[in-house]
Amino acid sequence: MNTLISIPPARTALRPIIQFASALIRASLNDLRTFAITLLTPLFMLVLFWVVGRPEEPGDMDLVAFIFPAIVGLTVMLGGQTAAMRIVNWRAQGVFQRLAVTPTPLGHLVIGLGLAQALVSAAQAAIVLLFGWLALGIGVNGPGAVTAMLVLVFGVLAFIALGLFLACLASKPDVASAAFMFTLLPMFFLGGGFPPHILPPFLQTISPYLPTAMLNTLISPLLANGSLPAEPWWPMLGLAAYTVGFSALAAWKFKWE
Amino acid sequence: MNASIAIHVEHLHKAYGDVRAVDDLSFSVYRGEIFGLLGPNGAGKTTTLGLLQGLRRADAGRVTVLGQDLAAHAQAVKRRIGVQLQRTSLLPDLTALQQIELFAHLYGRQINRASALALLERVSLAEKANALPARLSGGQQQRLALALALVNDPEIVFLDEPTAGLDPQARRNLWDLVRGLGAEARTVILTTHYLEEAEALCHRVGILDGGRLIALDTPAALLGRIAAPSAAPHGRALNLEEVFLQLTGRALREA
Numbered sequence: 001m002n003t004l005i006s007i008p009p010a011r012t013a014l015r016p017i018i019q020f021a022s023a024l025i026r027a028s029l030n031d032l033r034t035f036a037i038t039l040l041t042p043l044f045m046l047v048l049f050w051v052v053g054r055p056e057e058p059g060d061m062d063l064v065a066f067i068f069p070a071i072v073g074l075t076v077m078l079g080g081q082t083a084a085m086r087i088v089n090w091r092a093q094g095v096f097q098r099l100a101v102t103p104t105p106l107g108h109l110v111i112g113l114g115l116a117q118a119l120v121s122a123a124q125a126a127i128v129l130l131f132g133w134l135a136l137g138i139g140v141n142g143p144g145a146v147t148a149m150l151v152l153v154f155g156v157l158a159f160i161a162l163g164l165f166l167a168c169l170a171s172k173p174d175v176a177s178a179a180f181m182f183t184l185l186p187m188f189f190l191g192g193g194f195p196p197h198i199l200p201p202f203l204q205t206i207s208p209y210l211p212t213a214m215l216n217t218l219i220s221p222l223l224a225n226g227s228l229p230a231e232p233w234w235p236m237l238g239l240a241a242y243t244v245g246f247s248a249l250a251a252w253k254f255k256w257e
Numbered sequence: 258m259n260a261s262i263a264i265h266v267e268h269l270h271k272a273y274g275d276v277r278a279v280d281d282l283s284f285s286v287y288r289g290e291i292f293g294l295l296g297p298n299g300a301g302k303t304t305t306l307g308l309l310q311g312l313r314r315a316d317a318g319r320v321t322v323l324g325q326d327l328a329a330h331a332q333a334v335k336r337r338i339g340v341q342l343q344r345t346s347l348l349p350d351l352t353a354l355q356q357i358e359l360f361a362h363l364y365g366r367q368i369n370r371a372s373a374l375a376l377l378e379r380v381s382l383a384e385k386a387n388a389l390p391a392r393l394s395g396g397q398q399q400r401l402a403l404a405l406a407l408v409n410d411p412e413i414v415f416l417d418e419p420t421a422g423l424d425p426q427a428r429r430n431l432w433d434l435v436r437g438l439g440a441e442a443r444t445v446i447l448t449t450h451y452l453e454e455a456e457a458l459c460h461r462v463g464i465l466d467g468g469r470l471i472a473l474d475t476p477a478a479l480l481g482r483i484a485a486p487s488a489a490p491h492g493r494a495l496n497l498e499e500v501f502l503q504l505t506g507r508a509l510r511e512a
Contacts (some may be wrong), residue, residue: 019362027350030389094346100312101340102363103332
């Protein structure tokens with residue numbers, strides 16, 4: 001059944017959204033193994049680049065410092081994948097049907113799910129950031145890192161919205177996972193994983209419009225020297241536009257069974 | 258409408274493509290009644306329940322639940338009914354107690370820990386309050402799903418094949434719970450494959466076939482229509498298939 005998610009009136013909607021988000025955060029705490037496993041990919045990549053990418057001589061590119069913001073961004077991207085997988089699994093397991101028998105509209109619950117995942121993703125990004133900073137000694141500006149955590153919210157929401165949209169297109173969990181990986185890896189490498197100057201010209205033209213590049217544009221200077229880029233509003237607006245666009249598409253295509 | 262009627266269904270239709278899942282269904286369920294919907298796989302039982310619960314939209318027809326038109330007041334009706342689905346469909350990472358608390362909130366109810374534990378105690382799961390669904394047996398999961406269906410103190414409880422896949426002991430345990438609901442004057446609508454179960458629990462049963470209601474009566478009256486020797490060979494309990502075949506028969510199908 002196709003169900004258009006209605007936009008809830010703010011006052012009546014807020015309570016079940018927060019209660020549902022709280023329950024899902026408790027669920028994440030009940031399942032810390034999944035929380036930790038989700039962190040393995042960014043932490044492994046960070047360690048890998050730290051091992052192989054440190055400059056050997058003065059003047060060499062500090063690869064790990066370059067890619068560190070992109071890996072923090074990757075962490076929040078993986079949060080979008082988790083949200084997508086959860087939706088597809090719930091659909092397959094009948095959990096959405098179980099929720100749909102209650103008087104709380106499913107739209108409220110999907111927003112609650114997104115909110116819970118946003119908080120979990122932010123916590124995971126903070127862990128990756130602290131690990132790189134404190135354990136690996138990657139140079140990070142302290143106040144800038146705090147601001148970066150706030151700015152990361154734009155990216156968290158955009159990638160969760162992307163996850164919700166992909167979950168609406170995918171019929172099975174393995175399809176959702178493959179679809180998200182298909183978007184994740186190119187966006188990671190084109191949006192901050194590779195130095196832009198090594199990309200072919202047409203990819204250099206495209207890459208600034210990717211959400212990963214927008215997030216990287218915001219947090220790279222914050223982590224390096226504590227300052228926002230010269231025109232921070234454009235990437236912020238871009239990420240907000242991705243959030244709204246993907247959310248609207250997800251609401252349009254959402255299926256609970 | 259008669260105040261003693263909990264659910265009134267008029268000329269209900271629902272099709273999926275060319276398949277008529279529910280075809281001109283009309284019946285009433287009375288308040289305090291335990292009503293069984295029987296039929297083989299694909300008879301339209303679950304679709305009918307979905308239509309009565311406001312989960313699916315009918316192509317045509319009208320459903321009135323507790324005096325309210327379901328199409329116009331689905332959310333209000335959902336506050337007054339409890340639903341146990343065919344699949345238990347529990348949230349995988351929440352404990353039994355957390356599921357009770359969450360679903361109470363989703364019904365707009367505040368529930369304290371003692372009340373949540375009391376509900377788990379009612380379905381004999383108090384000692385499993387902190388267990389995740391994966392740690393529960395099939396019967397325990399069904400009982401937890403029943404507890405979730407009762408979390409809003411519903412006037413009508415829908416049970417979709419609540420004993421499917423359970424061992425005899427777990428099945429009898431669930432029967433006791435259903436009888437308890439009836440004793441509280443709640444209206445219960447359940448679907449089942451087993452006439453034995455319907456006979457033990459239901460005041461009346463409706464038999465569905467191809468989305469149509471082909472019989473509606475008390476279990477005793479339905480069994481009375483069947484020639485006993487052929488219906489219960491070797492002394493074993495009747496099953497739906499035997500009763501169903503005799504009740505429907507070719508003459509009726511061809512009519």
